[in-house]
Structure formats: C-alpha cells, structure tokens
Amino acid sequence: MNTEDPTTETEDGTPPPDPTPVERYEIRVSGRLSSRWATWFDGLTVTNEDDGTTVIAGPVVDQAALHGLLQKLRDLGITLLSLTRTAPGEPVEHSISPTTPNRTTTPGATS
Numbered sequence: 001m002n003t004e005d006p007t008t009e010t011e012d013g014t015p016p017p018d019p020t021p022v023e024r025y026e027i028r029v030s031g032r033l034s035s036r037w038a039t040w041f042d043g044l045t046v047t048n049e050d051d052g053t054t055v056i057a058g059p060v061v062d063q064a065a066l067h068g069l070l071q072k073l074r075d076l077g078i079t080l081l082s083l084t085r086t087a088p089g090e091p092v093e094h095s096i097s098p099t100t101p102n103r104t105t106t107p108g109a110t111s
Contacts, residue, residue, distance in 0.1 A: 024086045025066065026057040030079035040076075041069065053081060 033054045038046045044058035060066045073080055 021088075022059040022061055023066075024058060024088055025060050026055055026082075026084045026086055027069070027073070028081040028084075029054050029056065029073060030081055033078075040072070044069075057086075 028049075030053060032048045032052065033046055033056075035046065038044075041056050041058075044056050044060075047055045047057070049055060056069075060069065070080065070083070
C-alpha cells in the first residue's frame with residue numbers, strides 16, 4: 001500500500017473521507033404534489049406547504065445531478081419558484097410567496 005497516496009485506505013483500513021461534501025438544496029415549486037411524486041425525486045423529501053407550494057428538499061450529489069433535477073421539473077411542466085442551497089441540518093426560512101395561482105400539478109401539465 002502506498003502511504004503517500006491520499007486516495008488509499010487510512011491507517012485503520014477504512015477509505016478516506018470524501019473531500020467534497022454533498023450539498024443540500026430546497027426547491028420550492030408552485031402547486032401541491034401528491035406523495036406519489038416522491039419516487040420521481042430519488043432520496044428527496046416532498047412536502048406540501050400551507051401556502052399552496054411544494055418543497056422538494058435533500059442532498060444532491062453534484063451540479064450535474066442538480067441540473068438534471070431542474071430539467072426534470074421543467075420537462076414535467078412544474079413551475080420553479082425558488083432554489084436554495086442549505087447547510088446540512090439547517091432549516092430554511094419559508095419566506096417565498098408564490099406569484100402564480102395555487103394548482104395541483106399533474107404529469108404533462110403545462111404552466
């Protein structure tokens with residue numbers, strides 16, 4: 001084992017920690033998404049808010065995955081209201097007011 005190579009195992013045999021932490025995001029969209037949408041957004045939580053918006057939140061592994069998620073929202077015709085990067089475990093203040101009427105979003109619906 002090469003002890004000078006930072007990609008090798010640590011002294012106790014475990015792999016070194018990932019130098020790039022996974023970022024957490026909160027994505028607010030217009031309308032209410034039913035719980036069945038959670039499977040479309042792997043590993044993210046889908047929460048309907050009292051103001052008629054939906055928050056999709058959780059870890060996103062990298063910028064490519066984030067862009068893919070935003071593209072999925074666009075392709076489904078879901079209106080994006082905000083995107084916020086959050087610190088791990090940090091709640092985001094919900095101060096965004098929707099600018100579009102509340103509606104239930106269904107696959108293939110357009111904005």
